[in-house]
Amino acid sequence: MNKTNNIMENNKSELVKEVDIVFMARKIRILGIAILLGIVLIYGFGLTVLGNYVNQELAAFNLISFIICAVLCIPSVFIKKMLMKDLNGKNFMNKYFNAHIIPFAMCDLGGLFCIATNLFVNSNIIYASAGFLLAAAMIILNFPRSDDYNRVKSL
16 A cells, blocks of 8 residues: 555656646746747837948948857757756756756847847848847747657656
């Protein structure tokens, strides 16, 4: 009887952990959607005030801002994978949250910098759109996956 209770207790605690992970993933997904919505709004507002104020002396700054966006956004996927390698059953909740928030912040910073520079400082819709699309794609790639906990549990 005592062995049966221990087995049921372990299964129950495993189920509670999985439910906690689902709620954590939903919170992270909502945060990612909010960050993505912020980038969409800034891009949309930037398009409404877009003017013909192109300063040829600052044209190199447009390219530099896109390169900074790429340098921040593209490695975010690899940083997420690197942070996910350190996960185990005991530290899953804290490190899982950090493994998503840090890449989200990197993409947000890169995307907003590129959009603000190319729409508000020196008008260049091509670089602004490329920075917007890159940041949005990387944020979506950094969303939590449904099999994250199962991969960690199998280790």
